[in-house]
Amino acid sequence: MTLTQLSYIVAVDKYRHFATAAEKSYVTQPTLSMQIHKLEDELGITIFDRSKSPVIPTEIGEKVIEQAKTILKESKQLSDIANFKENELKGTFKVGIIPTVAPYLVPLFLRSFLKKYPQVYLIFEELLTQEVIEQLGNDQLDAGIIATPTDQSFIYTEDLFVEPFLGYLSHNHPLVEKEKLSVDDLDRTNIWLLNEGHCFRDQAVKLCKETTKKNNSSPIEFKSGNLETLKRLVEQNFGMTLLPWTAVQEFDSNCANAIVKEFEDPVPSRKLRLIFGRKHLKQTIIAAFKESICSSIPKALKTTDKRVLIE
Structure with missing residues (x-):
């Protein structure tokens, strides 16, 4: 029994697919399958029900996998102890x-x-x-x-x-004439947002009184997981987006490609x-x-x- 074999069964349990588990473990599928078979033979049990799709652990397999997770966690702590010194970071x-x-x-x-x-x-x-x-x-x-x-x-x-939000506006946006934005401005503007699952999207939605789909009059629907993509859209004169302060390193309220606007106090x-x-x-x-x-x-x-x- 090896730590590598234990890591393989944990990976298969996580992804419920031998090929995906092998890919995520940076080995070939035959290698992963062979090592799991060896572990099953050594223990005299079947860890995974391979007749199911996706693959699932057997009843005894579930207990073995939970113990494997504990062993792997403890092995990492042993490595930490070996590398730990009060006067040295390593x-x-x-x-x-x-x-x-x-x-x-x-x-x-x-x-x-x-x-x-x-x-x-x-x-x-x-x-x-x-x-x-x-x-x-x-x-x-x-x-x-x-x-x-x-x-x-x-x-x-x-x-x-604590990091302030900023508005990032195209040059033809109706809000560019304002010195500073207010939260109330956001219920009537076109705002590009990140995909669901991003906390920054959730925070931006809380600032808006209506959803992007209802507000956005642009004939474009763009789903992105990258703020830089949304910035590029604004710079092509498409609407606006919200950015964290650090996303605009050298912000200039009259930059060449877009316009950065701060919010009135209290700043979201x-x-x-x-x-x-x-x-x-x-x-x-x-x-x-x-x-x-x-x-x-x-x-x-x-x-x-x-x-x-x-x-």
């Missing part, structure tokens, strides 16, 4: 980060963190909020960065900063949070990671005056 640190934060926040602190802690190997993965929480629960991540509160009992939360904002599941072992890396982020953000984000959280 080891792999895997972070899940939502797509509306990753491209704007990570470049702000990455270079300084790596320079200060060269023995920490950072792995970032862009995930939706729910995926970050699930992977923390499965011990697949060491930490996550999200923009909504979570009430999961196994998750610890540290606040990072979101709170960025660092979340993690284990409070021991990698606590020193977590603390250093948070300190690096907070010391690297622009001064404008270090105040919460006259901001209202949209969560």
Whole structure:
């Protein structure tokens, strides 16, 4: 019995498909299937009912898989212990980060963190909020960065900063003449929003009194999971979108491609949070990671005056 074999049965249980599990485990399907057969032979049981589609665990297989998850989690903790020293930060640190934060926040602190802690190997993965929480629960991540509160009992939360929303308008948009936007403006404008599942979309919808479909008079329907795509649409003179402050690094209210508008007080904002599941072992890396982020953000984000959280 090996940890690799245990990871394979956990993968098949997760994806309920041998080919997909093999792909996600970076092995061929015959290799994965052979190793699972070996484990079943060693234990003298059948872990998966292969007659079903999708494949499902047998009754005894479910118990084996749960124990496998525990063993894999404990093996990771052994690695953490081996790499942990009070006076030295060392080891792999895997972070899940939502797509509306990753491209704007990570470049702000990455270079300084790596320079200060060269023995920490950072792995970032862009995930939706729910995926970050699930992977923390499965011990697949060491930490996550999200923009909504979570009430999961196994998750610890540290606040990072509060980030204002901005309006990003095409030059021919009717609101460009306003000095600042108000929340009431948003119920009568054309607003491009992200796909469902993105917390920034949910926050934007809370600001709007009507849905995008009802408001949007454009003959175009565009579903996107990327804020940069929505920005490009605005820059081609199609409506407007909402952006987090960090998405407009050097914002100029009269930039060449589009117009950036601030909101009147109280400014709608979101709170960025660092979340993690284990409070021991990698606590020193977590603390250093948070300190690096907070010391690297622009001064404008270090105040919460006259901001209202949209969560």
